[in-house]
Amino acid sequence: MSEAANQGGAGRELISFRIGAQEFCVNIMEVREIRxxxxxxxxxxxxxxxxxxxxxxxxxxxxxxxxxxxGLGTADPTARHVIIVAQVQNQVVGLLVDAVSDILTVTDEExxxxxxxxxxxxxxxxxxLLAIDGRMVSFISLDRVxxxxxxxxxx
Amino acid sequence: xxxxxxxxxxxxxxxEEQLAELExxxxxxxxxxxxxxxxxxxxxxxxxxxxxAGAFGLEDLVxxxxxxxxxxxxxxxxxxxxxxxxxxxxxxxxxxLADLVRAARDGGAVDQARCDVCxxxxxxxxxxxxxDAGDDGMGEIDFQPMQMAPLxxxxxxxxxxxxxxxxxxxxxxxxKPRPELYAKANETVLLLRELARLGEVEVELDAGxxxxxxxxxxxxxxxxxxxxxxxxxxxxxxxxxxxFVDADCELDVQAIGLDGEPMELANAELDIAALISLxxxxxxxxxxxxxxxxxxxxxxxxxxxxPAAVVPAAMAANSVEDRRVDERRGGEDRRGEAxxxxxxxxxxxxxxxxxxxxxxxxxxxxxxINQAMLAxxxxxxxxxxxxxxxxxxxxxxxxxxxxxDSVMAIRAQPVKSVFQRMPRLVRELASxxxxxVRLLTEGEGTEVDKTVIERLTDPLTHMIRNAIDHGLETPxxxxxxxxxxxxxxxxxxxxxxxRIVIEVADDGGGINRERVKxxxxxxxxxxxxxxxxxxxxxxxxxxxxxxxxxTISDISGRGVGMDVVKRSIQDLGGRIxxxxxxxxxxxxxxxxxxxxxxxxxxxxxxxxQTLVAPLTSIIETLQPKRSDVHGLGGGARVISIRGSYVPLxxxxxxxxxxxxxxxxxxxxxxxxxxxxxxRAVLLVDAIQGQxxxxxxxxxxxxxxxxxxxxxxxxxxxxxxxxxxxxxxxxASRTAEAPxxxxxx
Numbered sequence: 071m072s073e074a075a076n077q078g079g080a081g082r083e084l085i086s087f088r089i090g091a092q093e094f095c096v097n098i099m100e101v102r103e104i105r106x107x108x109x110x111x112x113x114x115x116x117x118x119x120x121x122x123x124x125x126x127x128x129x130x131x132x133x134x135x136x137x138x139x140x141g142l143g144t145a146d147p148t149a150r151h152v153i154i155v156a157q158v159q160n161q162v163v164g165l166l167v168d169a170v171s172d173i174l175t176v177t178d179e180e181x182x183x184x185x186x187x188x189x190x191x192x193x194x195x196x197x198x199l200l201a202i203d204g205r206m207v208s209f210i211s212l213d214r215v216x217x218x219x220x221x222x223x224x225x
Numbered sequence: 226x227x228x229x230x231x232x233x234x235x236x237x238x239x240x241e242e243q244l245a246e247l248e249x250x251x252x253x254x255x256x257x258x259x260x261x262x263x264x265x266x267x268x269x270x271x272x273x274x275x276x277x278a279g280a281f282g283l284e285d286l287v288x289x290x291x292x293x294x295x296x297x298x299x300x301x302x303x304x305x306x307x308x309x310x311x312x313x314x315x316x317x318x319x320x321x322l323a324d325l326v327r328a329a330r331d332g333g334a335v336d337q338a339r340c341d342v343c344x345x346x347x348x349x350x351x352x353x354x355x356x357d358a359g360d361d362g363m364g365e366i367d368f369q370p371m372q373m374a375p376l377x378x379x380x381x382x383x384x385x386x387x388x389x390x391x392x393x394x395x396x397x398x399x400x401k402p403r404p405e406l407y408a409k410a411n412e413t414v415l416l417l418r419e420l421a422r423l424g425e426v427e428v429e430l431d432a433g434x435x436x437x438x439x440x441x442x443x444x445x446x447x448x449x450x451x452x453x454x455x456x457x458x459x460x461x462x463x464x465x466x467x468x469f470v471d472a473d474c475e476l477d478v479q480a481i482g483l484d485g486e487p488m489e490l491a492n493a494e495l496d497i498a499a500l501i502s503l504x505x506x507x508x509x510x511x512x513x514x515x516x517x518x519x520x521x522x523x524x525x526x527x528x529x530x531x532p533a534a535v536v537p538a539a540m541a542a543n544s545v546e547d548r549r550v551d552e553r554r555g556g557e558d559r560r561g562e563a564x565x566x567x568x569x570x571x572x573x574x575x576x577x578x579x580x581x582x583x584x585x586x587x588x589x590x591x592x593x594i595n596q597a598m599l600a601x602x603x604x605x606x607x608x609x610x611x612x613x614x615x616x617x618x619x620x621x622x623x624x625x626x627x628x629x630d631s632v633m634a635i636r637a638q639p640v641k642s643v644f645q646r647m648p649r650l651v652r653e654l655a656s657x658x659x660x661x662v663r664l665l666t667e668g669e670g671t672e673v674d675k676t677v678i679e680r681l682t683d684p685l686t687h688m689i690r691n692a693i694d695h696g697l698e699t700p701x702x703x704x705x706x707x708x709x710x711x712x713x714x715x716x717x718x719x720x721x722x723x724r725i726v727i728e729v730a731d732d733g734g735g736i737n738r739e740r741v742k743x744x745x746x747x748x749x750x751x752x753x754x755x756x757x758x759x760x761x762x763x764x765x766x767x768x769x770x771x772x773x774x775x776t777i778s779d780i781s782g783r784g785v786g787m788d789v790v791k792r793s794i795q796d797l798g799g800r801i802x803x804x805x806x807x808x809x810x811x812x813x814x815x816x817x818x819x820x821x822x823x824x825x826x827x828x829x830x831x832x833x834q835t836l837v838a839p840l841t842s843i844i845e846t847l848q849p850k851r852s853d854v855h856g857l858g859g860g861a862r863v864i865s866i867r868g869s870y871v872p873l874x875x876x877x878x879x880x881x882x883x884x885x886x887x888x889x890x891x892x893x894x895x896x897x898x899x900x901x902x903x904r905a906v907l908l909v910d911a912i913q914g915q916x917x918x919x920x921x922x923x924x925x926x927x928x929x930x931x932x933x934x935x936x937x938x939x940x941x942x943x944x945x946x947x948x949x950x951x952x953x954x955x956a957s958r959t960a961e962a963p964x965x966x967x968x969x
Contacts, residue, residue: 111944112834113930114880123927123936123944128591130936130944132927161926216927 081177084200086207087154087167089137089145093207094167095174095200100156100212104170107151117217118144121166126155133164134215141191158212165215174207176200181209236277237330238576243270244323245645251319252648255312264307267315268297274322278329280472285335286325289344293318296347311350318343320649395456396463399477401449406473408444417450419466424456453481579675582635589625589632590919590938596625597940629919637672640718640727643681644669647689647716654693661700661710662693667717673725677817680797681727684790688729688813689714691787696733696811706808708732721816721841724799724934730812736805738762745771763803763811767791800951816951818934824920826947827895828913828939832882837918837937837947838907844896846912849873854889861957864889864906866896874957875908876948880932897950905954920947932956 086095110122110133119138123130133153138144145151145166153164181198194214200207250267275290296315299305321335321343328335398420402413420426429451436447454463460478467476600618608614644666655662673681697703697712704710715730738759745751745765757765765771769788794801799817826837827846853865854873862873873894877883887908895907918937921944923930934949 109943111936111946112882113927113946114882114932115930120927123923125594125938125942125944128587128594128921128938130921130923130926130938163926218928 081175081180084174084176084209085154085170086172086174086202087152087170089140089167090142092142093171093202093205094136094140094210095207096154096156096210096212098173100158102155102157102162105153105155107147107149107153107166120217121147124153124164126162126164129162131155131162131164132216133166136165136167136215139215140195140210141189156212158215161216163212163216165212172202174200174202233281236281237326239277240274240326240330243273244319244326245642246270247319247322248316248645248648251312251316254307255309255316259307261301264297264301268294268301271297271322274326278326281329283325283329285340286322286329289318289322289325289340292344292347293322296351299351305350314343314346314350316648316652318347320652323649395481396454396458396460397479397481398452398454398463399449399475399479400452400467401475402446402470403473403475404442404444404446406470407446409470409473411470411473413448413450416466416470417452420452420454420463423458423462423466424454426455427453429453449475577635582632586632586636589629590921593625593629593919594938594940594942596621598942601940626917634672636674638675638678639670639672640678640681640725641669643678643685644716644718646682647685650686650689651693651714654690658694659699660693660697660712662697663711663713665713665715665717667715668719671718671720671725673718673817677725677797680793681817684793684815685716685727685729687787687790689716692729692731692733692811692813696731696735698734702734706734724816724818727815727817728812730810732810735807735809735811736763736766736803738807741765759805763805766803767801818920824918824937824947825915826918826937827915828945829876829893829895829909830911830913831880831909832877832887834877834880834882835913835939835943835945836876836880836909837945838895838897838909839934839947839950840915842897842950844898844904847894847896849889849892849894849906849908851888851890860886862886862889864894866906871896871904871906872954872957873906873908874953876953877908877910879953879957897954903954905950905957907948907950907953918945918947 083098084095085098085101086093088094108124110124112122113120113132116122119135121133121135123132125131135145135147145168147166150169152167152170154167154170155162155164181200184192184196184198195210196208197211198209200209247267247270250263250270253263254267271290271294275287275294278286278290293315296305296318300307300311300315305311321340324335325340327333400413400416402411406413417426417428431449431451432447434447434449435441441447460480463478464471464476467474596618600622603614603618647666648664651662651664654660692714693712697714698706698708700710703712713732715728717730718725718727720726742751742757742762742765745762745768746753746755748770750765750768750771751757766787767790769786771786771788791801794815794817797817799815801813801815803811803813805811824837825840827840827843829836829838847866849864855863855865855870857863862875863870864873865871873889875883875886878886887910889908892908892910893912895909895912896904897907898904918939920935921937923933923936923946930946932949932953934947934952936944936946939945
């Protein structure tokens, strides 16, 4: 547990993880479980960031390559990669990341507003920045990780 | 929910079942089924509704059900032939009864005039209009509580029998407690003492049911009493004594004239018919005590004392008892000879929360997958086929398969429950529109998931309305066109390509394409100069804002168009299509997924991916020769099969699993037949085998994928996609883009 946890009293808990050289975190309440990478079944005509679907105890779980989704380039998953199973609205989705690093407890004041940058990705996903032990951790929202449901209604 | 409301809710649920039974029985009778078991089933249904309604003091319902029941009893005892006219009247009455039940449940009003007409019609049929006034005790009970008004109407007409009844001077009361009465700490002696205060009593104990000591249940109830009372007590007074125990005992109050003869006999011919029916139903009710004995011996004590229930006809007070008799008789029928062709006896059912079933289905799905994975591991471990482990696994596989089948069967229900509602709709529409309509149903036993069934009612109702209101012509027009004046509306269901296809077909005039097109132009839905094919014109009726009825009719013009139907079908993951032939009629065809159902699939490989093709749509598999395959235009290929050219769909290519077309000689071809009989050949890399797969939704956590119907989980625990063959073929037809739509 990092020292930030002790400073702000009752705060929110976040799970931080790593993709490439960058660190991100999501609200721990959105995370259902963390599991190892298993090969996914590719979906036809899916966006590049959708790796496919896997079997999560009988449910079909789409796997989003979070790095690709955030514009950091596609991952080449190995057994060391991790899938964060998260609840996004009423759907459950698996997020492919490099590694899970920590559980952070932070207060709202510690979350700094996102600076204005041109990146579309930042505007869509990043909700704030955290400075943890000199590292920058982006607090992201998962609301938009999946492609729109209604996009291709006319099949 | 307070307990009473809960019991009432259960009663209404049961009512729905009884009504369904009633309707299907009557329809069977309409179709010429004269089996006494059918008639009995119909009778029992009405009887049970009446009994329950009485217990809740639903006066209108009891009253109508009683008249209905009386008529049915005439039919049952063969005094009234089940002619076409009679059955039609009975069907109408069933509708009224259903209305009354619903009105009682939802607190709405009923069409009283219609009720009365129907009641009068029934009474006319039996020819004993007065029977229900001086009836078997029902009438008297009815008078006690509130609501005189609705009954008045009927009694006006039936006044003669009503007036003469002076309060009899003497009563015979039979009182038989059930074990529950004692269990609730009631004391019979107190009740009898209470009765003694009302007049001079003569009490007779009937201990005939008392078993020998070894068979005696210390908590059972074996005694009954017959009490004669002289004095000026009214029946209401007598019943008041039993007010708090009337659900736990059998109570029969009969008036006796001063001369000791039963009052009814003195009461002239008027009631004779009623009496006969009464006596008969009494006879039926308690039919063969001996025959029941072996059954009774196996069952709890409450059943054992049943034969003593010499209670003529039903009384509100012991409705529960009646129902039990009914149920048990149903049970006996099953135990005894199964009557082929008779109306199916409702098997005992339980109500289970749907969530629990779903949970069970999920778990079983996991079990199946786990079992398959285990088998694969054992196989990989190199254990001999003949080893004990392998043998055990085989048994396990069989068991899991059986469990899976049974669990799936819980969720799947026959479409019958929806189809059953339609005959009534058709009757009503026929009478409103003045058209003659015959409804044919087919494939009622086709099973589909319960959620699909529930959401099917509205679109189907609308389509039938449409077919009758717009599709069928009036009898005059039909005769002029040389057709049978009676139009036919056919409702059918069938499993096809792993989906359920429901069709509503009429033999009416077909779609008036000129008019449809004109309307679409008038409403600005299409440009005036648009050149449309017949098929395209037919499909215009699915456009939002389109309604062909020039005058808004009571039936179709409720602001709901075919576009809403289309949308609700699409929401279910289904498709709707229409075919119409001028002068011959139109057919609406809905194809819906069997969500949660199991699918027989052919597991194939295409571009390194394992896919499942629904076995039902595969006609044959073949090894294509290069010489049979011909290019046609830009990139499209056709294959010649026994002289005819069929389009070739490269599955790997259309799904984007492969960049280059597969060499037809390297692959295997599946000849498939899609919706509407369109044929195509799917080209895949290889066939792995055939197996039953559990359909898993892709949409739950992701979204609809073009060309993919659903997903499943294979034995190795991996997800495999199930092909949506129709979509694949349709996509391949849009010539320029052999690939499916590009997703975002």
